[in-house]
Structure formats: structure tokens, C-alpha cells
Amino acid sequence: MKSFVPVWLAIALALLSAAALKAQEDMRTVPNDAFVSPQRPPSVFVHDAHNEAAGIDECNQCHHVYRDGELVADESSEDQRCSDCHAEEAAGDGPPALMDAFHGNCKQCHLENGKGPVMCGECHQRQ
Ligand code: HEC
Ligand code: HEC
Numbered sequence: 001m002k003s004f005v006p007v008w009l010a011i012a013l014a015l016l017s018a019a020a021l022k023a024q025e026d027m028r029t030v031p032n033d034a035f036v037s038p039q040r041p042p043s044v045f046v047h048d049a050h051n052e053a054a055g056i057d058e059c060n061q062c063h064h065v066y067r068d069g070e071l072v073a074d075e076s077s078e079d080q081r082c083s084d085c086h087a088e089e090a091a092g093d094g095p096p097a098l099m100d101a102f103h104g105n106c107k108q109c110h111l112e113n114g115k116g117p118v119m120c121g122e123c124h125q126r127q
């Protein structure tokens, strides 16, 4: 029996990583579970289709890494939640608060490009 364990382990790991890949493909909205009591419906965001339509090819345009206050060009943080680094309440001169991080990322780029929604209800749509 013992020799079969690695096979099952390999299958389990394969299933797990398939599930992880699916998560981003299947994302339709930005999860709002990191907010203690969300005021709005979660923002529309069809992850892969959005990034393709917007012509964004670098993951770290959103999943960024900073070191000593400097953006690191060739590293990305898609294995972390935004909320791992951005707290709901910002502390002092640390990273911006979570809501500001999302609005700063999403809305800012839409404004700069003159493309993509900038009105509250266009992103926070009641389903
Ligand atoms: C470009 C899309 C976009 C626009 C426009 C936008 N938001 Fe958001 N907002 C987000 C995302 C993404 C989050 C992160 C959580 C989520 O999905 O709701 C967020 C989070 C929030 C939160 C914190 C979570 C909660 O539900 O309490 C509030 C409050 C909020 N937005 C209010 C607003 C208001 C008010 C406006 C208009 C002045 C606005 N947003 C416009 C994308 C957007
Ligand atoms: C326009 C911004 C943006 C770009 C570009 C982007 N992502 Fe994301 N991605 C997000 C947001 C927002 C989330 C949700 C983060 C959170 O919940 O904290 C996310 C979540 C994820 C997740 C977690 C999925 C889950 O359900 O747990 C993975 C994996 C991921 N992205 C991979 C990538 C990869 C790989 C690329 C580049 C090919 C990429 N992302 C490019 C915004 C982006």
C-alpha cells in the first residue's frame, strides 16, 4: 500500500493546482471578503477577459512588488491577496488603505486611458 501514497499525492497536487488556475480564469468580480462590512456589491472584473481587452500583458501592473519604496520591475505578487499588504485602515506612511489601493489601481488607469468605467455603479453593479 505504502508505495501508492506518492501517486495519490501527485493526483491531489495536480487537482489542487488545476483549481488554483481555474480561480483566476473564473473570476467575475473582485472579491470583497477582506472588508469587514462591505457597503457595495463587489466590482465587476472578469479577470482574464478584462486584461486581454485592456491589452495589459504584465501581471505586475496590478500584482506589484515594492522594495524599499521602489517598484520592482520584473517581480510580481499574484500569489498574494492585495489585502496581504494593504490593510483596510492604512497605517501612517505605509501602503495605501485597501479601498484606496483598488480605486487607485482600477479607476486611475481608466481615467488615464479614457477607457473603462469610472462611475461607482458601473463597477459596483447589483447582480
Ligand atoms: C473601476 C471600478 C470601480 C469604481 C469606478 C468604483 N469602485 Fe469602489 N471598489 C472597486 C473595487 C475593485 C473594490 C474592492 C472590493 C470590491 O470588489 O468591491 C472597491 C471597493 C469599494 C469600497 C469598499 C468595500 C465596500 O463595499 O464597502 C467602497 C465603499 C467603494 N468601493 C465605494 C465606491 C464609490 C462610492 C465609488 C464611486 C465614487 C466607487 N467605489 C467607484 C472598484 C471600483
Ligand atoms: C488589472 C489588474 C490585474 C492584472 C493585470 C492581473 N491581475 Fe490577477 N488579480 C487581480 C485582482 C484585483 C485579483 C483579486 C485580488 C484579491 O482578491 O486580493 C486578482 C487575483 C489573481 C489570482 C488569484 C485568484 C483567486 O481566485 O484566488 C491569480 C492566481 C492571479 N490574479 C493571477 C494573475 C496573473 C498570472 C496575471 C498576469 C498574466 C494577472 N493576475 C494579472 C488583478 C489583476
Ligand code: HEC
Residues within 6 Å of the ligand: 062, 063, 064, 065, 066, 069, 070, 077, 080, 081, 082, 083, 084, 085, 086, 094, 095, 096, 100, 101, 102, 103, 104, 105
Ligand atoms: C507584496 C505586497 C503588496 C501587494 C500584494 C500589493 N501591494 Fe499595492 N503597494 C504595496 C506597497 C508597499 C505600496 C506603497 C509603495 C510606496 O511606497 O509608494 C503599494 C502601493 C499601491 C498603490 C499606490 C501606488 C501605485 O502603484 O499606484 C496602489 C494603487 C496599490 N498598491 C494597489 C494594489 C492592488 C490593487 C493590489 C492587488 C492586485 C496590490 N496593490 C497588491 C505593496 C503591495
Ligand code: HEC
Residues within 6 Å of the ligand: 030, 043, 044, 045, 046, 049, 050, 053, 054, 055, 056, 061, 062, 102, 105, 106, 107, 109, 110, 113, 115, 116, 117, 122, 123
Ligand atoms: C492598466 C490599466 C487598467 C487597470 C489597472 C484596470 N483596468 Fe479596467 N479597463 C482598462 C481598459 C483599457 C478598459 C477598456 C477595455 C476595452 O476597450 O474593452 C477597461 C475596462 C474595464 C471594465 C469594462 C469592461 C469589462 O471588462 O467588463 C471594467 C468593469 C473594468 N475595467 C474594471 C476594472 C477593475 C475592477 C480594475 C481593478 C481591479 C481594473 N479594471 C483595472 C484598463 C485597466
